[in-house]
Amino acid sequence: MLKIAIIEDYVIFRLGLKNVLELHFDGVATFDSDHSEDYEGELGKFSPDLIIMGLGFVNEPLRGLNFCKNVKKLFPTVPVVVFDMTATYSNAVNLIKGGANGYLSKGDSELELLTCIESVMKGKNYVCREIQENIIEYLILDKPAFKTHASLSARESEIASLVSEGEKTSNIAEKLGLKSSTVSTMKSKIFSKLGVHNVIELRHKMKVSMYSHMN
Structure with a gap:
């Protein structure tokens, strides 16, 4: 049974994400919470196979970075996927360096989410197509x-x-x-x-x- 934890402040997005996961993965077990300070104990008891975290607006990336570092201390081998409201190249780079395995925009499609999950569960890193294009322009095309x-x-x-x-x-x-x-x-x-x-x-x-x- 695949056990997925969802940490997200916006309840509608959180429940929608939960429904998508339950629709596409047979027998999936989910744990969902907001970013309250007491969720880490329950997260430890749940012992997830995958953690998905949502970020809000401009004050969120630093908290997301701290979250990734803390989670990796608790679960060094568990993949972490970040959903960012304001997805940017710099946020993606910093979060991946900080321990995240996947990085998505909250505007991304259901298919991209599933592709990301498939990649990180295989031990690979994944960033959404928008950020991939930025990386290509920045590192390869020198733009x-x-x-x-x-x-x-x-x-x-x-x-x-x-x-x-x-x-x-x-x-x-x-x-x-x-x-x-x-x-x-x-x-x-x-x-x-x-x-x-x-x-x-x-x-x-x-x-x-x-x-x-x-x-």
Whole structure:
């Protein structure tokens, strides 16, 4: 019997995910909880074969990273799949490095979820197609992983994306292994290069640039 734990704050998404899993896997047993502080004891008693965790908005990736590290201490061999509301290249990289085995966007299809589960249960890592495309462009085609502006370096593009998502300077520094002062300096440089004065203008600039790239 496959035992799957679902940790997700949004009850509708959690129950919907549970129904999908029960539909596609015969005899599956599920445990579901939100991110409350007392779920870890029950998770230990359940002894899952797979853990699926949902993340919400911009303040969630750091908590997700801590969750992955803690879970891997409890269950070193159990695959962890992360569903991210704001799926980004940097979040995917940091979470996979932090112990996650699979990374999906909450907008991904049922088929992609099943493909991800199949991969991680075989001991492989998996990231959703959107992030795969970013990786190909960033590592193979030598393009910025975030399509903000040609004048930005890959690191600046990464920071620009995090800033536009509302991440604090201290969180960005911790996620990327930089000093807060370095992030602040690069943030100012990004604003200057793109001709913006605040996060709202930056977010708009990125959306316009991405739309132009798609067309």
